[in-house]
Amino acid sequence: MKYLHRKLEKPLKEALGQFPAVLITGPRQAGKSTLLQHSLKDYNYVSFDDILIRNLAESDPALFLKTYEAPLIIDEIQYVPSLLSYLKINIDANRRKHGQYVLTGSQIFPLMKGVSESLAGRIAIFQLYPLSWREIPDADLHKETAVAGQILKGFYPEFQVEPDLNPKFWHSAYLSTYLERDLRVMRNIHDLAQFQRYLVLLASRAGQLFNLSEIGKECGISQTTAKDWLTLLQATSIVYLLEPYARNLTKRVIKSPKLFFVDTGLLCYLLRIDHVEQLIHSPFGGHIFENMVIMEKIKQFAEKGERAPCYFYRTSGGMEVDLLIDQGDFLDAYEIKFSATPKFDMTQSLADLKQEHRVKACSLLTLRKEKLPFSNGIHAEHWSHIL
Numbered sequence: 532m533k534y535l536h537r538k539l540e541k542p543l544k545e546a547l548g549q550f551p552a553v554l555i556t557g558p559r560q561a562g563k564s565t566l567l568q569h570s571l572k573d574y575n576y577v578s579f580d581d582i583l584i585r586n587l588a589e590s591d592p593a594l595f596l597k598t599y600e601a602p603l604i605i606d607e608i609q610y611v612p613s614l615l616s617y618l619k620i621n622i623d624a625n626r627r628k629h630g631q632y633v634l635t636g637s638q639i640f641p642l643m644k645g646v647s648e649s650l651a652g653r654i655a656i657f658q659l660y661p662l663s664w665r666e667i668p669d670a671d672l673h674k675e676t677a678v679a680g681q682i683l684k685g686f687y688p689e690f691q692v693e694p695d696l697n698p699k700f701w702h703s704a705y706l707s708t709y710l711e712r713d714l715r716v717m718r719n720i721h722d723l724a725q726f727q728r729y730l731v732l733l734a735s736r737a738g739q740l741f742n743l744s745e746i747g748k749e750c751g752i753s754q755t756t757a758k759d760w761l762t763l764l765q766a767t768s769i770v771y772l773l774e775p776y777a778r779n780l781t782k783r784v785i786k787s788p789k790l791f792f793v794d795t796g797l798l799c800y801l802l803r804i805d806h807v808e809q810l811i812h813s814p815f816g817g818h819i820f821e822n823m824v825i826m827e828k829i830k831q832f833a834e835k836g837e838r839a840p841c842y843f844y845r846t847s848g849g850m851e852v853d854l855l856i857d858q859g860d861f862l863d864a865y866e867i868k869f870s871a872t873p874k875f876d877m878t879q880s881l882a883d884l885k886q887e888h889r890v891k892a893c894s895l896l897t898l899r900k901e902k903l904p905f906s907n908g909i910h911a912e913h914w915s916h917i918l
Contacts, residue, residue, distance in 0.1 A: 532713065533691070533692050534565065534569050535562070535662065535666060535667075535668070535688055535691055535692070536665060536666070537562065537659070537662075537834075538663065538665065538666060538834035538835075539555075539564050539566065539657060539659055539833075539834055539836075540566070540570050540907045542657065542834075542835060542836040543555070543566075543570065543657065544570070546630055546655035546657070546836065547567050547571075547629060547630035547633070548630065549629060549655070550626070550629060550630075550653065550654055550655040550813055551622040551626065551628060551629060551631045551632070551653050551654070551655055551799045552618065552622060552631060552632040552633070552634065552650060552654040552655075553630070553631070553632075553634070553654065553655045553656075553657065554608075554633075554635070554636065554642075554646060554650075554654055554655070554656045554657070554818055555567070555602060555633070555634070555635045555636075555656075555657045555658075555659050556636050556639045556642065556643075556656070556657070556659070557635075557637065557658055557659035557660055557766070557768055558637060558660070558661070558710075558767060558768035558769065558793060558794070559637045559705075559708070559713070559767075560661075560687050560688070560689060560705065560802045561660060561661050561687065561768075562659060562661075562662075562687070562688045563606070563635040563637075564578070564606050564635065564690070566659065567604050567606075567635065568604070569606060569781075571602070571633065571683055573602065573604045574603060574633065575599055575600065575601075575602065575604065576603075576604045576606070577599050577603070577605055577606065578602070578605075578606035578607060579605070579606060579607040579608065579609075579610040579611055580606065580607055580610075585610050585611055589610045589611050589613065589614075589819060591619040591662075592611075592613065592614050593617065595614070596617060596618075596621060598846075601621070601631040601632060602630055602632070602633075603629055603631070603632055603633070604632075604633045604634075604635070605632065605633070605634050605635070606635050607635060607636060607648050608634040608635065608636050608642065609636040609637070609638040609642045609679055610879050612642070612645040612785050614782055615646065615648075615649035615650060616646045616649050616759070618632055618649070618650065619649045619650055619653065621888070622653050623653075626653075630835045630869065631664070631837065633649060634654075636735065636767070637767060638712065638713060638717060638767055639658075639765075639766050639767070640770060643656075654700060654751075655836070657833070657836050658768075658833045658902070659833070659847050659904075660686075660768070660793060660826070660829070660830045660833055661685065661686035661687045661688070661793070661794050662686040662687070662691065663686070663827060663830040663831065664681075664827060664915070665831075665918055667681070667686075669692070672913075672915040672918075673881070673900055673913065673915070675789070675811075675871070675898055676807055678898075679807045679810050679811055680807050682697060682795045682796075682799065682810065682820070682823050683795075683796065683799050683804065683805070683806075683807060683810055684696075684698045684796050684797070685698065685794045685795055685796015685897075686703070686794055686795070686796065686798060687701075687705075687794060687796065689701065689765050693713065695808060698796055698799075698800065698805065699800060699805050701796075701801060702796055702797050702800035703800070705797070706727070706730075706797070706800075709728065709767070709769070710723055710727075712870040713763075713767050714726070714763060714767075716765075717763055717766070718759065719765060720760075725750065725751070725752065726760065729746070729750045729757070729760055730764075730801055730861070731751070731801050732746050732749055733746065733751055733761075733770065733790060733792075733801075734792065734798050734801035734802050735802065736790060737790060737791055737792055737798055737815075737818050737819065737822050738789060738790075738817075738818030738819070738821045738822050738878070739769045739790070739818065740785060740787045740788075740789060740845070740907070741772065741787055741788050741790040743757050743758055744757070747754055752783075753887060768792060768793050769792065769797070770790055770791065770792055770793065771790075771791045771792070771793050771826065771829065772788040772790055772791075772827065773788055773789045773790075773791060773842065773843055774788050774791070774843075774854045775787070775788065775789075775839060775844065775845060775863060776841055776842035776843065776844045776857070776862075785845040785846070785847060789843055791822045791825055791826060792822060792826075793826060794826075795823050795826070796824055798819060800823060801813055801820065802819075804815075804819075816869050817869040819869075820869035820914075821867045821869070822851055824854070824867050824896060824914050825841065825853070825854055825867070827855060827917070827918070828854065828856070828917060829841055830918070838858055840857040840858070841854060841855070841856055842854075842855045842856075842857065843855065844864075844884060846882075850880050850884075851880055852864050852865070852866060852880050852881060852884050853865060853866050853867045854867065856892075858891065860889065861889045861890065861891045862884075862888055862889065862890050862891070863890070863891055863892035863893070864881055864885075864890050864892070864893045864894075865883055865892075865893075865894060865895070865896050865917065866878065866880060866881055866894075866895045866896065867898045867914065868895060868896070869897075869898065870897050870898060870899075871897065871898040871899050872899070873895050873897045873899055873903055873911035875905050877895055877911075878895055878905050878911075879908040881893050881894075881895065881909050882907045882908075882909060885908075885909075893908075893909050894909060894910050894911065894912050894916075895909065895910070895911040895912070896911075896912065896913075896916070896917065897911050897912070897913065897914065898913070899911055899912070899913060900913055
């Protein structure tokens, strides 16, 4: 089977030389198992998707760890969180031995609680998202129909391995499997049809300020349920909440986050967008394009094992900048427009931001191939420049 090299390979191997254990989290089908089996061929491998192996680890963890010796990859560790305390015992018995265990998990929040309690200081943690543009072979970043086609399919590796896959069928199967395997394990959701309606409502608000109570009312569920379901979607890396930037502000800022989908393919499927022309002319097109660009930047940080210092900016007066990257002493600021014809008035929010904050990189990201300077010191450039 074709293997796609991942940018995470290098920091992963560096971490294995420094820590007794490594954890890779991320959504199902993002390529966690494939990455590890290809990069760490001298490691033993077990998966807790196998019910027999899972039962052994739960009923007799000491025997499990004698049967499957380190160096060991344990896939989907969240199914047996009780094993983490036994891994700690083994690690502490050989504390100076690096790279003993590599764990994966697709349910982040419950897993992180167990890891922080049992393996704090002993484990390096990475997030693996679906493919970034830099990981896609021969990606044509300047052909608009090619970019739109990739956005439509999404970035899960399966589409590169099997180029003829039907996105509609794949995402339908992915969603069904996700609902059955993860959500029923994490929460006993009785009405899956209602949950899917909730997902569609979220999709219709991708790239916009997120109002949880409004979503709950429209879906016919309580705000508590709406919040609980959102936590599930965050925990399984289906959605990403981009927080507002709020440091040393001179104006009151909006505190609500913006919601994005980790993968644009699933987003387009939920919005029933299944043709390139439909995406290009869709009223959701601008938000979907913004979703892609912002997730691309977040993936870049994840590929280095770093938390993404990414935010958006919006004042109570309505002035908004789509993406801020906090570089410590200064900000990088970007407006994102699904247009090949950038205009001066699209830069007004960036110009206002520059008056209030120390901004270094400051540009309008568009589909235009050539760089276009404006009189206010801001320029428009092709979105791929942030790569």
